[in-house]
Amino acid sequence: MLELLLILAVVVYLVSKLDAHHLEQTTSRFGPSLAPGAAPLRLEPRPALRLAIEGTQRPYFRSNKFVKGFGVNPQLVQDIRVYSRLGAVDNFPAAVVALLHDLYLRGGALGSEVMELLFHGRALKEGEAVYFALLDAKPEPRVVAFVDKLRTA
Numbered sequence: 591m592l593e594l595l596l597i598l599a600v601v602v603y604l605v606s607k608l609d610a611h612h613l614e615q616t617t618s619r620f621g622p623s624l625a626p627g628a629a630p631l632r633l634e635p636r637p638a639l640r641l642a643i644e645g646t647q648r649p650y651f652r653s654n655k656f657v658k659g660f661g662v663n664p665q666l667v668q669d670i671r672v673y674s675r676l677g678a679v680d681n682f683p684a685a686v687v688a689l690l691h692d693l694y695l696r697g698g699a700l701g702s703e704v705m706e707l708l709f710h711g712r713a714l715k716e717g718e719a720v721y722f723a724l725l726d727a728k729p730e731p732r733v734v735a736f737v738d739k740l741r742t743a
Contacts, residue, residue, distance in 0.1 A: 639668040639731055641724045645683030646671035651741065657723055660700040660736045666725040674719035674740050679707050689722065693735045703737035 641648075649672050655664045673686050682690075690708055693699045699708075706712035707720070714720065719740040725732050 639724055639726060641669045641671045641722060641733065643671050643673075643689060643722055644685035646673045646686065646722065648672075649741065654723075656738065656741065657721075657736075659738070660734070662700070662723060662725065662734060666727060667723050668726045668731070669724040671722040672719045672740075673722075674714075676714055676716055678711065678713045686720070689733070690720070690735055693733060698732060698734045700734050700736040704735055707737065 649670060651670065653664075654667050654670060657664050657667055673682065675681070679687055679690075690699060690704060694704065694708060699705065703712070704720070707714065714737070717740050718737055720735060720737055722733055722735050725734060
């Protein structure tokens, strides 16, 4: 029994030494280590990300949980813009059409309704809207678009 305790103690000691060595390597590789008693580095808060798309509006929603239906994590949503005027893509503002095409090519157009709007002549119907959501994703923010019912609150 004493041998098992002794072996366990040696293993714990070796693991602690390896962990300390790994921490030193990581710290030296990714930034300077702080001297004892030195104040930690303060990072400036990142400004809030916002979308600016000509012809769209920024709605006020109590909750943005409806984006879950399109595979988007609501906690990542930084901003939402809405385009809700009826009609075909030919009647949309140029900035909205250009962004929709760009998002389609990048894989940011979610749902088949966006493809139908862009390529199959489908018009935006009464009670529908095109939503643009800015996501704080890693490694960089991204924008997604989808068509859903028009939400007023």
